[in-house]
Structure formats: structure tokens, C-alpha cells
Amino acid sequence: MTDTTQxxxxxxxxxxxxxxxxxxxxxxxxxxxxxxxxxxxxxxLKAGSTIxxxxxxxxxxxxxxxxxxxxxxxxxxxxLFGAKTIREVADLQNDYAKKAFDSLVTETTKLGELSxxxxxxxxxxxxxxxxxxxxxxxKPAVAA
Numbered sequence: 001m002t003d004t005t006q007x008x009x010x011x012x013x014x015x016x017x018x019x020x021x022x023x024x025x026x027x028x029x030x031x032x033x034x035x036x037x038x039x040x041x042x043x044x045l046k047a048g049s050t051i052x053x054x055x056x057x058x059x060x061x062x063x064x065x066x067x068x069x070x071x072x073x074x075x076x077x078x079x080l081f082g083a084k085t086i087r088e089v090a091d092l093q094n095d096y097a098k099k100a101f102d103s104l105v106t107e108t109t110k111l112g113e114l115s116x117x118x119x120x121x122x123x124x125x126x127x128x129x130x131x132x133x134x135x136x137x138x139k140p141a142v143a144a
Contacts, residue, residue, distance in 0.1 A: 026052075026077040036136070039129065039132065040129050040133075042125075043126055043128065043129040044125075044126070046125040047122045047123065047124075047125050047126050050118065050121045050122040050125075051118065051122045053118075053122070054114070054115075054117075054118025054119075054122065055118075056109065057114060057115055057118070058115065058118070061107075061110065061112070061114060065103075065107045067108060068103070069100070069103065072096070072099065072100065072103070073096075073100075076092065076093075076096040079092050080092050080093065080094075
């Protein structure tokens with residue numbers, strides 16, 4: 001057996017022994033291990049569901065903004081075609097540009113806030129599980 005193979009075998013054996021002691025201290029039955037794993041899976045599923053719902057909400061918000069923007073653009077174009085003077089065209093264009101910019105700033109702010117809210121809601125169940133894992137695994141292991 002080579003030195004590398006011996007080292008790997010010794011490392012694996014030590015890790016297995018340490019985990020065995022640790023698991024014996026923290027999990028008394030197979031049911032506890034299964035419940036612990038299920039709670040982790042539930043947290044991931046809840047986070048995934050929250051993200052999916054959040055993306056759906058973001059998509060709806062972007063679609064609504066896009067539709068509103070297209071409608072405003074069509075209305076502005078119609079108004080431009082009805083203008084009688086260059087000054088009126090410039091005023092209409094200036095007004096449209098200002099409204100479009102204000103709308104963009106407002107909508108991007110809303111989308112940013114929505115994104116942060118969704119991210120925070122999605123991370124909550126994962127944070128709760130991390131806390132539970134830290135609490136469970138920070139218990140001192142019983143000496144063999």
C-alpha cells in the first residue's frame with residue numbers, strides 16, 4: 001500500500017469514527033436523522049417556492065410596465081403627428097422623455113425593492129435551518 005493510499009484510508013477511518021461519535025450524540029434514532037433531513041428539504045422547497053412566486057410577480061410587473069410604456073409611446077407618437085409647429089413637437093417630445101424617464105426610475109425602484117423582498121423571504125427558511133444545524137451540531141460530542 002502506498003503512502004498516499006494509507007493516508008487516505010487513515011483519514012477516511014478517522015472521519016468515519018468522528019462522525020459516528022458525533023451522530024451518536026446528536027441523533028438518537030434513524031427517525032431523528034430522517035426528520036432532520038426532511039426539515040432541511042422542506043426549507044429548500046419553501047425557499048424555491050418563494051423564489052418561483054417572486055419571479056412570477058417580477059415578470060408580471062415587468063409585463064405591466066412594458067404594456068404601459070408601449071401605450072404611452074403610441075399616445076406620444078399620435079400627439080407628435082398632430083403637432084402644428086416645431087415648437088409643439090419639441091415640447092411634446094420633451095414632455096414624453098421626462099415622463100418616460102420618471103416612469104423608468106419609479107419602476108426600476110419598485111422592481112429592485114420587490115427583488116430584495118423576494119430574496120429576503122426566500123432566505124428565511126434557509127437561515128432557520130442553518131441555525132438549527134448549528135445548534136444541533138454545536139452540542140459537544142460524547143467521548144467514546
